[in-house]
Amino acid sequence: ILNVEQSPQSLHVQEGDSTNFTCSFPSSNFYALHWYRWETAKSPEALFVMTLNGDEKKKGRISATLNTKEGYSYLYIKGSQPEDSATYLCALGFDAGGTSYGKLTFGQGTILTVHP
């Protein structure tokens, strides 16, 4: 069974704080890691797709790093704003013999609440 773990489960921060959370996954058979942002009453939206060990991606105030050897990815939000409040999901595509067939295994998500 492939487990993708996210921590913490929930997080409350004040506006302006920087924050980060973790996605842990089995390091064997890694293929790709996705991060999604899921606002209440909306659909999950992709933030990043990462494949290379040491990869770092950035979109505005949000960035992510990837360590495939030890099996974790961090998502950072700099200067959190109330509109950043959402559930952040990571999802692992694993290598099923040279391809992942697009199959993603999702973590449970980290619920971020940013208070004004």
Next chain:
Amino acid sequence: DTAVSQTPKYLVTQMGNDKSIKCEQNLGHDTMYWYKQDSKKFLKIMFSYNNKELIINETVPNRFSPKSPDKAHLNLHINSLELGDSAVYFCASSQDLREGLNEQFFGPGTRLTVL
């Protein structure tokens, strides 16, 4: 325009009934998926189709049957509904099966309640 749309948004039905959920994407993508959000809020893959061909078929009861009339549509038909089928079902699409590197675009979800 909505990129990935699902109908209906809410579905309440009795045990034993047969129901369908429709999904359409206007992104020109080749690959479509069905996910079930379980009671612990995990999104779990059920099926995927690429250009109308079944690619992923997870351990799902055969009461669930996906149908892809063309690559823009992937419908989910459920026979003999059971209480445990109550969940939110999400459709998604991605450009192609490029080795899991393509981001997936999700529909708004269909909340199914079986009474």
